[in-house]
Amino acid sequence: MTEPAPGAAQNERQAAPSRPAIPSGDRPAYPPGEGPTPLLSVRDLRIRFATQDGAATVKAVDGISFDVMPGETFGIIGESGSGKTTLGRALVSLLPPTEGSILHDGVDPRSLSDSALRVHRRDYQIVFQDPHAALNPRQTVLTSVCEPLEIAGGLPRAERERRGLEALSRVGIAPEYAQRYPHMLSGGQKQRINIARVLTVRPKLIVCDEVVAALDVSIRGDVLNLFADLQREFGLTYVFITHDLSVVAHVSDRIAVTYLGRLMELGPTLAVGEQPLHPYTEALMSADPLPLPSHLRAQRQRIVLQGEIPSPIDPPSGCRFRTRCPSAQPRCAADVPAWRELRPAHWVACHFSTRDGPPARPPQQQAA
Amino acid sequence: MLEVRDLSISFRTGGGQVAVTRKLNFNIASGERLGVVGESGCGKTVTGLSVLRLLPESHTRIDGQILFEGRDLAHLAEPQMQAIRGRDIAMIFQEPMTALDPVFSVGEQIAEAYRTHFPVSRAEARERSIDALARVGIPLPGRRVDEYPHQFSGGMRQRVMIAMALICEPKLLIADEPTTALDVTVQAQITDLLRELSERAGTALLFITHDLGVVAEVCTRMLTMYAGEIVEDAPVDDALVRPRHPYTSGLLRSLPRLAKHREALPSIRGRVPSPSEMPPGCRFRARCDHALPACAGEQVAAEISPGHSARCMRAAELQLPGVVA
Numbered sequence: 001m002t003e004p005a006p007g008a009a010q011n012e013r014q015a016a017p018s019r020p021a022i023p024s025g026d027r028p029a030y031p032p033g034e035g036p037t038p039l040l041s042v043r044d045l046r047i048r049f050a051t052q053d054g055a056a057t058v059k060a061v062d063g064i065s066f067d068v069m070p071g072e073t074f075g076i077i078g079e080s081g082s083g084k085t086t087l088g089r090a091l092v093s094l095l096p097p098t099e100g101s102i103l104h105d106g107v108d109p110r111s112l113s114d115s116a117l118r119v120h121r122r123d124y125q126i127v128f129q130d131p132h133a134a135l136n137p138r139q140t141v142l143t144s145v146c147e148p149l150e151i152a153g154g155l156p157r158a159e160r161e162r163r164g165l166e167a168l169s170r171v172g173i174a175p176e177y178a179q180r181y182p183h184m185l186s187g188g189q190k191q192r193i194n195i196a197r198v199l200t201v202r203p204k205l206i207v208c209d210e211v212v213a214a215l216d217v218s219i220r221g222d223v224l225n226l227f228a229d230l231q232r233e234f235g236l237t238y239v240f241i242t243h244d245l246s247v248v249a250h251v252s253d254r255i256a257v258t259y260l261g262r263l264m265e266l267g268p269t270l271a272v273g274e275q276p277l278h279p280y281t282e283a284l285m286s287a288d289p290l291p292l293p294s295h296l297r298a299q300r301q302r303i304v305l306q307g308e309i310p311s312p313i314d315p316p317s318g319c320r321f322r323t324r325c326p327s328a329q330p331r332c333a334a335d336v337p338a339w340r341e342l343r344p345a346h347w348v349a350c351h352f353s354t355r356d357g358p359p360a361r362p363p364q365q366q367a368a
Numbered sequence: 369m370l371e372v373r374d375l376s377i378s379f380r381t382g383g384g385q386v387a388v389t390r391k392l393n394f395n396i397a398s399g400e401r402l403g404v405v406g407e408s409g410c411g412k413t414v415t416g417l418s419v420l421r422l423l424p425e426s427h428t429r430i431d432g433q434i435l436f437e438g439r440d441l442a443h444l445a446e447p448q449m450q451a452i453r454g455r456d457i458a459m460i461f462q463e464p465m466t467a468l469d470p471v472f473s474v475g476e477q478i479a480e481a482y483r484t485h486f487p488v489s490r491a492e493a494r495e496r497s498i499d500a501l502a503r504v505g506i507p508l509p510g511r512r513v514d515e516y517p518h519q520f521s522g523g524m525r526q527r528v529m530i531a532m533a534l535i536c537e538p539k540l541l542i543a544d545e546p547t548t549a550l551d552v553t554v555q556a557q558i559t560d561l562l563r564e565l566s567e568r569a570g571t572a573l574l575f576i577t578h579d580l581g582v583v584a585e586v587c588t589r590m591l592t593m594y595a596g597e598i599v600e601d602a603p604v605d606d607a608l609v610r611p612r613h614p615y616t617s618g619l620l621r622s623l624p625r626l627a628k629h630r631e632a633l634p635s636i637r638g639r640v641p642s643p644s645e646m647p648p649g650c651r652f653r654a655r656c657d658h659a660l661p662a663c664a665g666e667q668v669a670a671e672i673s674p675g676h677s678a679r680c681m682r683a684a685e686l687q688l689p690g691v692v693a
Contacts, residue, residue, distance in 0.1 A: 079551035080522075186639060216407040217578065221622040221633030228632065243551065250624035250633070269629060287556035289581030291623060291691050293605040297584065304560060305553045308521045324553075 037106045038067035039205050039237050040074075040091060045100040047086050056313045060086040062261035063100075065339075068205070073231065073238040075252030075269065077245065077284070081309045083261040088209045088241045092124045093117070105204070122152050125198035129210035131190035135182040141168070141193055142178040148201045160200075167196040171226060188219035195226065205237040212247060224251060245288045249273045254345075257281045260320040261312055263339070267346030277348035279358040280321045303361070319350070327352060327359040369572060370396040370419070370540060374432035375442070377411070377418055381427075386643045388414050389596040391432070393669065396540065401566055401573040403583035403604065405619070406593035409640060412576045415593075416542045418442075419574070420459055421449050436540075455485040458533035462545040464525035468517040474501075475513035478532045485536050500531040504561060523554035527561070534565060541566070544576045559586050580620065584608060589675075592616045595640050595651040598669065602676040609690045612678035614656045617688035626691055650680065658686055 047061040060083045068074045078084040089095045090102060093109045101108060104124055112120055125148075128134045135144050146164040149155055155163075165175060171192040182190055191211060198206055208227065212220045224247065230236055242248050248255055248269075255272045257265040257280065265278040276282045283303040290297060305324045310316060316323050322332035329352065337349040352359035375392040378385050389411040396402050404412045417423050419434055421441060434441040436457065441449065461467045469477060478500055479493035488496075494513065501509035504527040517525060526546060533541055543562065547555040563586050566573050575587055583590050583604060590607045592600040592615060600613040611617040618636040620626070627633050638655040641647060647654065649664040656663070662681060669679040680686075 079553065188639075217580075217619055218407060218622050218636040219639075221624070221635035224624065225632045225635065228630065245552065246623065246625040250627060250629060283553060287553045288625075289552075289555070289559065289579065289585045290625060291580040291584045291608060291620065293584070293608045293692070295605075296692070302556065304556050308523050308554055309551070 036070055038103075039070045039072075039105055040066075040068040040239070041101075041103040041106070042066050042091070043101050043103075045087070045090065045102060046098050047083075047090055047095060048098045051313065058312050059261050059315060060312055061090065062312075062315070064258075064261070064263055065100075066256055066263065066266060068237060068239060070204070070237055071231075071235055072254065073240055073252045075248040075255040076239060076241045076258060077243065077248045077255060078241075078258035079243060079284075079309055081260065081312060082258040083312065084241045084243075084258050085209055087258070088126065088207045088239065091207050091239060092126045092205075093121065094126070118152065122148070122201035123204040124207075125201065125203040125205070126207040126209060127191075127194050127198055127211050129213050131187055131194055131214060132182065134194050135190060137182050140179050140181060141173070141185070144182075145178075145193060145197050145200060148197055152201055163200050164196070167199040168193070170199060170230070171196045186219075187215055188223060191215060191223055192226065195223075195230070199230070199234075202234070203236070205239065207239045207241065209241045210243070211240075213242065213244065220247075227251065245273075245285065257284070260309060260315050262320055263347075263349060264321060265346075265348045267343070267348075271343065271346050275357060277342055277346060277353045277355075277357060278321075278350050279325050279327050279353075279361075282358050283326075326361040369398045369437060370574075371435040372415075372419075372433070373435065375415070375418065375434060376431040377414055377423070378429045379427055380429070383644075385429070387596060387646070388643070389593075392598050394591055394598060394601060396572050396574060398539065399566070399570040399572055400589060401563070401575060401587045403587035403590045404574065404576045404593060405578065405580060405583055405590060407578060407619075407640065409595075410593040411596040412593050413544055416459070416544050416574060416576050419540075419542060420453055420457055422459075451485070454481055454533075454538070455536045456538050457540045457542065458536070458538040459542040459544065460526070460529045460533050460546050462548050464522070464529045464549075465517060467529060468525060470517055473514050473516055474520070474528045478513075478528070478535055481532050482535045496535060497531070500535045501528070503534070503565070504528075504531045505557070506531070523550055523557060526550060526554075526558055530558075530561065530565070534569075534571070537569060538571065540572045540574065542574045542576070545578070546575075547582060548577070548579070555582070562586060580608075580623065581625070592619070595646065596643070597651060597679060599652065599680070600678045601669070602678075606673070606676050607690075609692055611688050611690050612672050612676060612683040612686075613652075613680050614658050614686070614688060615652045616678075617690065618655075620691050621689055623691075658682055 043065050045061055045064045049058045049060060051058060076084050090097060109117055109120055142164050145168060146160045149160040149163060165178060168178060173192055212223050215223060240248060240251055252269045255269050256263050259280055265272060265281045272281060276285060283305045286303045307324050310323055318334050319332040319337050322328040331351055337351045339347055339349050341347050342353060342355045372392055372394050377389045378387045406412045418430060430442045475494055475497045478497040482493045482496055498509045498513050501513060506512055506524060506527055520528060547558050559582055577583060587604050590602060590604045591598050594615045600616045607616060611620060621634040624633055636655050650667045653659040653663040667679045667681055669677045671677040672683050
């Protein structure tokens with residue numbers, strides 16, 4: 001791989017509509033100290049909560065490491081209970097790590113003073129799933145959109161409103177909507193307003209937590225297209241968190257697959273989608289209902305997993321996925337699988353995966 | 369078995385009468401699995417509820433006929449309707465936790481559904497409940513029958529709902545977004561289960577969903593609804609490969625699963641007209657790339673090929689893209 005200077009990729013992106021080559025995998029594809037600093041660097045992150053009665057501990061995130069490079073769209077996929085939302089909140093300092101670290105462009109936000117953190121936060125923003133709940137019903141659209149600038153401070157009201165209107169126009173909301181209230185708008189419009197809101201502070205990175213899950217199919221495409229356009233225009237970096245395989249596969253450069261607070265697999269989108277290495281990823285992809293006619297669907301082998309995701313209070317020993325894995329062996333209960341790079345930039349946590357894919361399934365499991 | 373004729377449903381609201389569906393016509397044959405797709409507000413849930421007469425009577429006006437084995441459910445007296453509800457036609461909902469009663473064991477709730485229609489002892493109803501739980505794939509049914517809804521996971525609760533709905537061996541099961549609240553690996557279990565149970569027992573299915581992938585997995589025929597009207601009615605494979613209504617085609621083309629990685633997704637411009645300002649003629653025409661002035665006139669659902677009809681005057685002439693390029 002050729003080695004661009006850190007600034008070159010940035011210029012290239014602005015000049016040409018084609019996307020710059022992004023170093024894939026767990027580590028940047030640069031010799032130490034020479035590549036661009038990852039915009040996000042997550043190391044052995046653990047986040048635990050006490051249950052309501054205090055009797056037990058929920059291990060929501062339990063030892064996750066990855067880097068997100070500038071300009072990249074990093075997809076995080078997982079089912080409910082996988083810890084993906086907790087992880088997303090931690091990435092933008094809404095939750096403190098219990099153990100491990102999250103560096104923003106090399107800086108640990110925990111090391112900053114309160115006032116420095118307030119400035120720092122502008123660069124790392126989040127958009128939530130429910131566009132209705134994220135807006136104050138008693139504030140006009142423009143007030144909501146300008147609020148982040150007000151919190152950040154330092155700008156006169158007129159300038160805040162000018163920037164707010166500019167952001168609204170950029171997401172395709174006409175100026176006459178600025179003085180309306182959220183209940184007068186559709187779900188798609190509200191989500192655009194939530195996007196405009198984070199744009200006002202000109203962030204570097206936006207965590208998108210299930211941002212299209214609440215939208216109808218025909219609107220979903222528009223909002224995803226908007227995210228792509230904004231990325232090209234402003235050089236944004238995204239962490240896209242979703243349970244929807246088709247969305248994550250469409251927008252991401254790389255995909256991380258989470259299960260019960262750990263990463264099962266991480267790699268380039270097409271490789272993870274079409275030649276997964278982990279048995280969980282393989283089952284997940286095969287369970288995605290495809291809108292294809294029967295003659296095209298028949299070619300696909302469906303792996304139906306037994307049971308559901310166990311409780312993060314008392315996760316299985318060894319490999320977290322072993323209780324539902326069609327290929328589980330005694331060793332899976334004893335040892336936690338190592339994080340191995342089986343293909344270039346394509347990582348997996350399974351004892352038995354090879355570079356050709358996940359371990360073979362015993363035939364009786366396929367009838368389930 | 370079920371014949372819906374010119375079904376128009378409207379609600380009385382503070383602001384006057386609001387039409388929700390307009391002149392729906394469709395049939396479900398015995399053993400058939402019919403998917404109803406459309407976006408929020410298109411009237412698909414209301415249509416499902418109307419078949420079981422679960423809409424609030426004081427605020428709802430139903431015109432037209434819902435013929436079930438020759439009897440018009442739209443105008444049946446309530447006691448006779450009760451004899452059909454749960455016995456011949458059953459329903460499952462999106463959120464099983466709100467549909468189950470938290471203070472009764474699942475066994476008691478399933479047994480109640482059975483004892484409402486069949487004069488059997490408590491002991492026998494309990495035995496049947498255990499069988500029903502076993503049929504929907506719940507492990508250790510003899511033990512779990514005495515557990516309460518909160519002791520079940522989301523997928524297992526939906527299985528309990530299905531067990532309850534099928535305990536009387538109904539002829540028709542109405543399923544309203546039954547997998548929307550579930551994870552994808554659990555969704556696959558439930559869609560497989562519904563298809564298998566329908567195939568084995570010959571139960572007809574009215575499957576309401578916004579997910580075209582789920583329809584393709586489960587159903588044999590598909591209705592597309594838009595703004596309270598049925599715009600297309602076709603065998604699933606035909607609708608996916610060769611849609612005849614521009615709205616169906618637009619829905620299919622907007623699916624990210626079918627687009628090339630990172631390419632802009634095709635979308636449908638504009639938005640659904642509100643019920644109070646529904647235009648005459650084709651309701652989709654303001655968003656349609658193929659609209660002509662004549663689309664403002666009344667559109668009728670016309671059969672284009674056997675079993676495939678669309679409410680679009682250009683249906684026969686247009687070459688609309690489906691899921692296969």
